Amino acid sequence: YVSDLVNDIYSEGGMTGTPDSRSPLWKSTLDQFYYAAIQQADKNGMYVFTGEDGDESCVDCQKLKGVKHRMKWWVDNELRPGVDHDSFECGGWRCQHYLEKVRK
Numbered sequence: 088y089v090s091d092l093v094n095d096i097y098s099e100g101g102m103t104g105t106p107d108s109r110s111p112l113w114k115s116t117l118d119q120f121y122y123a124a125i126q127q128a129d130k131n132g133m134y135v136f137t138g139e140d141g142d143e144s145c146v147d148c149q150k151l152k153g154v155k156h157r158m159k160w161w162v163d164n165e166l167r168p169g170v171d172h173d174s175f176e177c178g179g180w181r182c183q184h185y186l187e188k189v190r191k
């Protein structure tokens with residue numbers, strides 16, 4: 088998404104869309120790095136699916152809200168919001184859900 092923006096800016100037609108419309112896509116790119124780091128550093132850590140519903144919150148997100156599992160489970164089941172887009176009806180990036188470490 089980031090390289091698409093650069094290509095769009097330097098194209099003949101110029102940039103399409105606004106920063107507001109593109110920011111969820113940029114966040115999605117950063118989410119991939121965030122979850123990859125957690126997967127490496129804390130794969131056995133317990134995480135809960137949480138966050139605001141945002142503009143869209145699909146049935147998949149609603150079923151997962153409050154669910155707790157180890158990070159490796161979220162990765163193995165491809166249910167990381169903002170990363171595993173095909174696993175969510177909303178694409179996993181139109182809502183504001185995320186996985187939060189469970190503190191005892």
